[in-house]
Amino acid sequence: MTESKTAAALVTCLKGLQLGGPVLNAIPRWLLESMTNKMMESESKKAKKGDVTMRMLAPTLHYDGQLLMEMTGTVDRFKSLNADALLLGGSKGLSYLKPALDALEKVLPQAARMEMPGLDHGGACDISQTNRGGKPDLVAEELRQFFT
Structure with missing residues (x-):
């Protein structure tokens, strides 16, 4: 990111976080970077005022990695949390996040x-x-039920 190679950084995240699956892992890196650049250009051209594009989000990705590293092995710290908690996940979500939800569900005393x-x-x-799989109405309905 510091070298203004946004597509290269996104491809690193895509591969490192296993976001693309086996098909994308088989595509050469140079081709993925080219495809990512074209996708971001297309998205930016179509973006309306106020839209948040992947090019705009990309610089924040290092925070995700940082949090993953910092939180590794800390699930027991949540045992004393005395509040209702909603754990949401998707059936097609990242497989390595499901064990984290399983562990949190076991230690959080008031987890749904x-x-x-x-x-x-x-x-x-x-x-x-x-293209990002958005179905915010479904997520919003679960949040409404939880908070009411």
Whole structure:
């Protein structure tokens, strides 16, 4: 990111976090970077005022990795949490996050868990961004039920 190689950084995240699956892992890196650049250019051209594009989100990705590293092995710290908690996941979500939800469900005394059928990590994305799997109405309904 510091070298303004946004596509290269996104491909690193895509591969490192296993977001693309076996098919994308088989595509050469140079081709993935080219495809990612074209996708971001197309998205930016179509973006309306106020839309958040992947190019805009990309610089925040290092925080995700940082949090994953910092939180590894800390699930027992949540045992004393005395509040209702909603654990949401998608049935098509990242497989390595499901054990984290399982562990949290066991240690959080007041946890409710919901797995949303057919959704992946982009389930809460704006519905206009269909390429990100957005079905925010489904997520919003679960949140409404939880908070009422």
